[in-house]
Structure formats: C-alpha cells, structure tokens
Amino acid sequence: xxxxxxxxxxxxPLNKKHLNNCxxxxxxxxxxxxxxxxxxxxxxxxxxxxxxxxxxxxxGARLMEGPMRSEIEPELLKHANEELGHAVKLxxxxxxxxxxxxxxPKDWFSLxxxxxxxxxxxxxxxxLMQNLRGERCAIQRYExxxxxxxxxxxxxxxxxxxxxxxxxxxxxxxxxxxKDLNRMKEEFKKIKx
Numbered sequence: 286x287x288x289x290x291x292x293x294x295x296x297x298p299l300n301k302k303h304l305n306n307c308x309x310x311x312x313x314x315x316x317x318x319x320x321x322x323x324x325x326x327x328x329x330x331x332x333x334x335x336x337x338x339x340x341x342x343x344x345g346a347r348l349m350e351g352p353m354r355s356e357i358e359p360e361l362l363k364h365a366n367e368e369l370g371h372a373v374k375l376x377x378x379x380x381x382x383x384x385x386x387x388x389x390p391k392d393w394f395s396l397x398x399x400x401x402x403x404x405x406x407x408x409x410x411x412x413l414m415q416n417l418r419g420e421r422c423a424i425q426r427y428e429x430x431x432x433x434x435x436x437x438x439x440x441x442x443x444x445x446x447x448x449x450x451x452x453x454x455x456x457x458x459x460x461x462x463x464k465d466l467n468r469m470k471e472e473f474k475k476i477k478x
Contacts, residue, residue: 319437325384333393335372337401351409371448420456
C-alpha cells in the first residue's frame with residue numbers, strides 16, 4: 286500500500302481539559318432559546334451521514350473504473366478524509382453539549398437522512414453522480430443546522446458553516462469532473478464521425 290492509499294485520520298484535538306472550556310453550562314443551556322435534545326438528534330443524524338459519506342467516497346474511489354479515474358481517485362480519497370474530519374467535529378460537539386455520539390454503526394442507516402448508495406456500478410460517472418446526490422443532501426443538512434442554531438448556539442453554528450463550506454466545494458469539484466467527462470464524450474463523438 287503506498288502512502289497515498291492510507292487514509293489520514295484527522296487529529297483528535299479535543300481532550301477533556303479542552304472540552305471543559307467549550308461545554309455549554311447547564312445554566313447556558315437552560316436560558317438558551319435552543320432545543321438541545323432536538324439539536325443533539327440532528328447532530329447525531331449528521332454524524333451518521335458523515336460516516337456513510339466517508340465510506341461511500343472511500344470505497345467508490347477504490348472500485349471506480351473508466352476515464353479520468355487516475356485524476357479523480359485521489360480527490361475522492363481527499364473528500365473521504367474531509368468527511369471523516371466532519372465526523373470528528375460533530376462527535377466533539379455532541380459531547381460538548383453533554384450528549385452521546387452514535388455508538389453503534391448499525392444505527393447509521395436508521396438515523397441518516399441522506400442515503401448511502403453502494404457502488405454496485407463502478408463506472409466513474411455513476412460513482413460521481415452518487416457522491417453528488419450525497420453532497421447535495423449534506424448541503425441541505427448543514428444549511429438546516431446553521432439556520433436552527435443561528436443566534437442561539439454560536440459554536441454549533443460555526444461548525445455547521447465550516448462543514449457547509451467544504452460540502453459546497455465537494456459539490457463544485459464533482460460538477461467540474463462531470464463537465465470534463467461530458468466534454469471528453471463530445472470530443473470522442475467528433476472523432477468517430
């Protein structure tokens with residue numbers, strides 16, 4: 286396995302000492318205009334989606350076949366690592382809010398609002414379309430979290446915005462690859478004529 290094949294695990298920056306500086310105190314939770322149990326439910330759903338997105342990118346990159354594979358594969362692996370980083374941020378925030386992150390992977394599918402699409406067809410365009418649908422669902426998820434927390438929970442709001450920014454970048458990357466593939470098809474048709 287080359288070093289490019291190894292997934293880079295994001296740093297685990299928060300230890301208990303650091304978490305104590307970020308936890309919303311009981312009084313802060315009490316006086317906030319935020320439904321913390323609803324937020325925790327939503328954050329756990331997003332956490333489930335991030336784990337599924339990580340795997341969808343990772344396995345799709347491994348199985349993908351077709352034109353531009355060698356250019357797209359490393360980028361999909363980069364996206365996978367970013368999705369894993371999102372999962373770390375979400376788990377840390379859930380703990381800060383005195384909740385419990387999902388502890389059993391079998392619960393991911395029932396909690397996730399975004400679907401996991403197994404790459405049963407490894408053609409590059411199919412893999413990209415599956416990931417594009419996942420990114421668009423994630424964009425909606427983080428827009429909803431940002432709207433829910435704006436002016437009420439600044440830390441979660443900032444986390445949602447930072448993840449949303451990366452999800453928008455992922456969408457743009459995938460759309461660009463799709464355009465490039467379509468251009469290749471059109472050029473190929475011209476050559477065949």
